[in-house]
Amino acid sequence: MTEELSKGLGTSYKEAPEQKSGPAIFNFLGMPGRFFLKLLLRPLQQCAFLGRLCTTALRSLDGPSNRQKLLLYVTVDESLRFFWHAFLLILITGLIVGFLWSIIWFRLLSNAGGADNLMDLLVSVQMEIVNPFFASTICIVTYMGPMTMDLAILKSTRQFETLSLMGIPPIHFLTWPKILASFLVFPVILFLIDFGTAAGVYLGAHQLISLRLLDFADALYQEIKEINRIRFFFQSVAMSLTMCFFSLFNAFEINENESARIPFLTRRAMMEAFFFCTLAGVLVTLLYA
Amino acid sequence: MPEIPQSLIELKEITISTFKGNRIPPLELSINKGEGLVFIHDHTDVLQELLRVAMGWEEPITGEIFFIGKNLRHMSYLENYSHNLKIGLVHRAAVLISNRSIFDNIMLHYLYSRSESKKLLKEKARLVIDSLKLSDYAYDRPAQELPEDKRRLGLYALAMAKDPLLYILERPAQFLDADFAKVWELLTEKKKNGAGIFVLARPMEQFAAGSFEKVIAPQAE
Numbered sequence: 476m477t478e479e480l481s482k483g484l485g486t487s488y489k490e491a492p493e494q495k496s497g498p499a500i501f502n503f504l505g506m507p508g509r510f511f512l513k514l515l516l517r518p519l520q521q522c523a524f525l526g527r528l529c530t531t532a533l534r535s536l537d538g539p540s541n542r543q544k545l546l547l548y549v550t551v552d553e554s555l556r557f558f559w560h561a562f563l564l565i566l567i568t569g570l571i572v573g574f575l576w577s578i579i580w581f582r583l584l585s586n587a588g589g590a591d592n593l594m595d596l597l598v599s600v601q602m603e604i605v606n607p608f609f610a611s612t613i614c615i616v617t618y619m620g621p622m623t624m625d626l627a628i629l630k631s632t633r634q635f636e637t638l639s640l641m642g643i644p645p646i647h648f649l650t651w652p653k654i655l656a657s658f659l660v661f662p663v664i665l666f667l668i669d670f671g672t673a674a675g676v677y678l679g680a681h682q683l684i685s686l687r688l689l690d691f692a693d694a695l696y697q698e699i700k701e702i703n704r705i706r707f708f709f710q711s712v713a714m715s716l717t718m719c720f721f722s723l724f725n726a727f728e729i730n731e732n733e734s735a736r737i738p739f740l741t742r743r744a745m746m747e748a749f750f751f752c753t754l755a756g757v758l759v760t761l762l763y764a
Numbered sequence: 765m766p767e768i769p770q771s772l773i774e775l776k777e778i779t780i781s782t783f784k785g786n787r788i789p790p791l792e793l794s795i796n797k798g799e800g801l802v803f804i805h806d807h808t809d810v811l812q813e814l815l816r817v818a819m820g821w822e823e824p825i826t827g828e829i830f831f832i833g834k835n836l837r838h839m840s841y842l843e844n845y846s847h848n849l850k851i852g853l854v855h856r857a858a859v860l861i862s863n864r865s866i867f868d869n870i871m872l873h874y875l876y877s878r879s880e881s882k883k884l885l886k887e888k889a890r891l892v893i894d895s896l897k898l899s900d901y902a903y904d905r906p907a908q909e910l911p912e913d914k915r916r917l918g919l920y921a922l923a924m925a926k927d928p929l930l931y932i933l934e935r936p937a938q939f940l941d942a943d944f945a946k947v948w949e950l951l952t953e954k955k956k957n958g959a960g961i962f963v964l965a966r967p968m969e970q971f972a973a974g975s976f977e978k979v980i981a982p983q984a985e
């Protein structure tokens with residue numbers, strides 16, 4: 476806008492001050508610098524979020540009895556929702572994988588080493604390494620991802636503020652029921668996929684070599700030792716808490732009126748949850764190897 | 765139960781600056797029990813900024829805010845939530861929890877914060893809803909499906925259900941028109957029972973000016 480035009484319109488004109496910018500090379504070097512700074516800050520932000528989560532943990536236990544009942548109701552509701560969204564896919568995946576094992580073992584490998592060796596590989600490879608990977612992927616896609624999106628929508632549409640004004644810390648009310656639901660339901664999901672795998676293997680074995688159910692069950696039972704049970708417990712705890720934490724953290728990162736970022740945050744939440752959950756599972760497996 | 769001090773909120777030597785660059789001269793105001801104060805300014809960004817400062821959501825450039833004798837700056841993260849229970853805030857961008865009905869919104873607050881029996885709390889919620897003539901809208905439909913004016917009334921119902929010490933209302937007369945007379949009547953009753961009312965409004969939105977004990981209308985800098 477020129478000075479004459481602005482005078483004609485009756486507005487005041489001020490020339491914008493000349494913006495001094497450095498050479499383009501500084502901007503170019505600044506980009507990786509900013510990238511690495513963000514990378515360094517992120518673990519600190521995650522630790523801060525974890526700290527805030529922990530400070531609100533005891534709010535579930537103190538306060539009026541109505542609060543405990545409300546939180547229990549919400550936890551049960553979340554658990555049922557988690558289970559309902561994941562269980563069918565988990566069972567079907569387990570059955571298909573188990574059936575594939577049978578086909579490969581009894582057809583392609585011509586029953587190399589017999590049913591006992593099959594059980595050994597089924598437990599040590601499929602159930603301890605591959606099934607947790609499948610289970611966590613399915614849980615992230617069916618529950619954690621949508622959960623991140625729901626929470627991000629709540630935050631970006633100022634509903635977190637509404638909860639705060641009701642005296643309800645969102646970081647308590649919206650997180651702990653989900654963390655508990657994840658902790659309680661994921662072992663069940665893991666058990667279901669193992670069950671589905673075993674069922675799939677049996678169905679295949681029964682068709683191909685007429686293996687009896689009792690013989691199959693006995694052989695499987697012999698393979699599952701105390702160490703497997705301990706590993707199962709720690710794996711389910713580590714993986715459930717990890718994927719829940721990263722899903723929640725990314726949801727809480729969004730600011731008000733930033734709805735456009737929700738797809739990006741959901742994608743990042745799912746990727747981080749998948750990566751760190753797999754890492755946690757592998758670490759537990761190696762620890763108890 | 766400790767006695768509530770006479771002064772509910774005090775803003776001492778507050779200066780604020782908005783994102784549009786508007787400022788107001790250093791501000792001193794206080795609201796005592798049973799008092800109403802209206803702050804009038806042309807610019808909505810000034811009203812919003814003052815509201816955020818009064819709630820403790822933002823720091824003023826200078827000055828301090830005291831709520832029931834306690835400096836907001838010294839409140840811990842969790843103390844803020846107890847502080848929020850004593851304030852009934854309805855501002856322009858406020859929303860209800862959208863997938864719950866007005867009744868469920870009120871009950872969520874009650875169940876989290878109150879120890880009375882569920883039956884008594886439901887009765888209290890119904891009384892608040894009936895006083896605002898929201899019975900046809902408050903029970904079956906989630907907040908996101910309600911018309912704008914009923915949603916605004918729902919926000920007032922939620923604020924009143926908290927039975928706060930201080931009501932803070934940002935430009936309350938907009939959109940409500942006929943309904944707001946009823947809201948104002950109820951709030952005036954609350955004021956007689958000791959609640960304070962702090963209204964932030966633009967000059968053309970002045971209403972029932974006679975019922976405010978204090979009126980502050982600073983000039984912009």
